[in-house]
Amino acid sequence: MVKENKNWNGKHIAISRVDSIGDVLLTLPVTAWLKERFPTCRITFFCKNYTAPIVKYYSAIDDIVKVDDLFTLPKHEQADAIESLGIDAVVHVFPKKELAKLFKKAKVPTRIGTSHRLFHLNTCNIRPNFTRKKSPLHESQLNFELLRPFGLKEIPTFEQVSKLTYLFSIEAQNLSEEFQALLDKKFVILHPKSQGSAREWPIEKYIELASKLIVNGYEVVFTGTESEGKQFRQLLPEDIRCHDSTGQLSIDQLIWLIKNASALVACSTGPLHIAGFLHVKTIGLFSTRIPIHPGRWKPLGDHSTVIVFDANCEKCKAKKACDCISEIPVDTVLHEILN
Template sequence: MNLKKIILSRTDAIGDVILTLPLTAYLKKVFPETEIIFLGKDYTKDIIENCPFVDSFISWDAIEKNAVSEFQKINADAILHIFPKSQIAKAASKAGIPIRVGTSHRAYHWNTCNRIISFSRKRSDMHEAQLNFQLLKGLDINYIPELEEFKDINLIEPKQELREDLKEILNNGKFNLILHPGSKGSAREWGVDRFAELIKLLPKSKIQIFITGTKKEGLLFRKDLVVPFPDVVDLTGLLSLKDLMLFIKNCDGIVAESTGPLHIGSVLGIHAIGIYPPIRPMHPGRWAPIGKKTKVFVKEKKCSDCRKSGRCKCMREIASIEVADYITAL
């Protein structure tokens, strides 16, 4: 198959985007001369542009109002709708992109895509990074990799240097650990009190702790995670995504729920320690970090109690001492 340009469309969150990057690496291996174009949201640009397997980034925010003409200018041979979005599917169809691959589980794909792939993400036992490969069937490729294959690939290679003021707060004599307690509602949360317990249990003589998150999140948990602990450094609301990515790269570990920063840490090769619920489809079988130095804490049981409430008792059962013991043993 002679493909000069392939568009990968994924306009959702940071973690989802990162778990799509193994697909870019595989496509570059199979089609080394093909231009891999990633269509994403502006706020994921710094991640995508630092992936060595992506040739160019297209902002959906920038082209949304003139998507048909912009797609025609790109003149791609194929588009894979990894994160289904009806507006993008319709625009790609009107633009006449020759190969348009979508899942059968979106009704609008039947009118806008000419290669329909039937699979269910919610019901699958596959990891999200593997599920993305299902769409390659639309390019006549039938291959699902093992998760181990992703661990030796440098999916993000930041070209920029960390800001000097951020370099200065790192402690070269200690294990620099990021705690990222919030999820902006994208994941079940362990609880601010559990993170506070973790801070108390970690030895100050060996571990330097940094708190990251949005400005709004900082206002919510600063009194519990920063004020009582003078050695903790509060970075909430102070970092752009680029700054956060580079700071994570220069740290030794991160503890978070199933969020973008956890996945950033995992592919940058630091210790990525995730706190997960057992409920499907949020469980680590679907969303675990994929790097070499990853650890997931989850209660191994079938449970759906939090499906309506949003508060996960199973995550609350993960004791802070379990996490602290793991970190201190690193």
């Protein structure tokens, strides 16, 4: 077993989080926490290609490795590519067997991964033992459990983690004429879908909310992928103040549009967390069922709020099938936006 090292100044630390946008965002604060305590350490973030535009806007990170590109290399070159980076430690925040094997093959001295993955027995030499499902901590706080081997025993409060969102910033992006014109107006972003990653508020309620926002003097922008847009764009209000951006924005453009919005409404999905990091008024719609409840997944940031239909939903408490998120009233969400 590798011994804990309490001084990681001047060392090169890799953080590996190779899943979705929201998960990656909630991992970024651990890099700032490391930099605050070891100011001269170097941090490289391993992520998927499509989340790299998110990671590049967080100032605590020195370099990014896009794992999709890494895996396009011939197999015999992949470990060599990692070894050439001179990494002293890697933290597998999101366990991925192929990467864990590569870091071991690359002879990275300190390899940290949860003890709850069998393949870490052979690939990681430090295996913290903690559970996410049963913990009362927020997802962003849970990631700090993996920093204990660096001598960092303190788990920051949710408020402390939220303060670390201020290291996230974006410069102006080029937008189409339609969306560029919105930047001088009041507009609200509605992101109805989650690619199946969360319980969703019904699209009919988003449509009703859009109509009420227009009456209240707002422009409305619906965001999402092209495939998501196909599911609802024919239902959108036929009004020049309602805009369909689905399938039209790059990640960078989406971030810039969110940055300039009056508010964003979504369920527990990537754009919700982007808005939280940008300190836009962020309204998350949630079920109270464990482990998808807001206590675990609410957005960070000082302008974020969550809405549930019934905080004491008996079905959710019993982990039974429940669609109580659908019962959240449109006027409740509207009131949160307007006030």
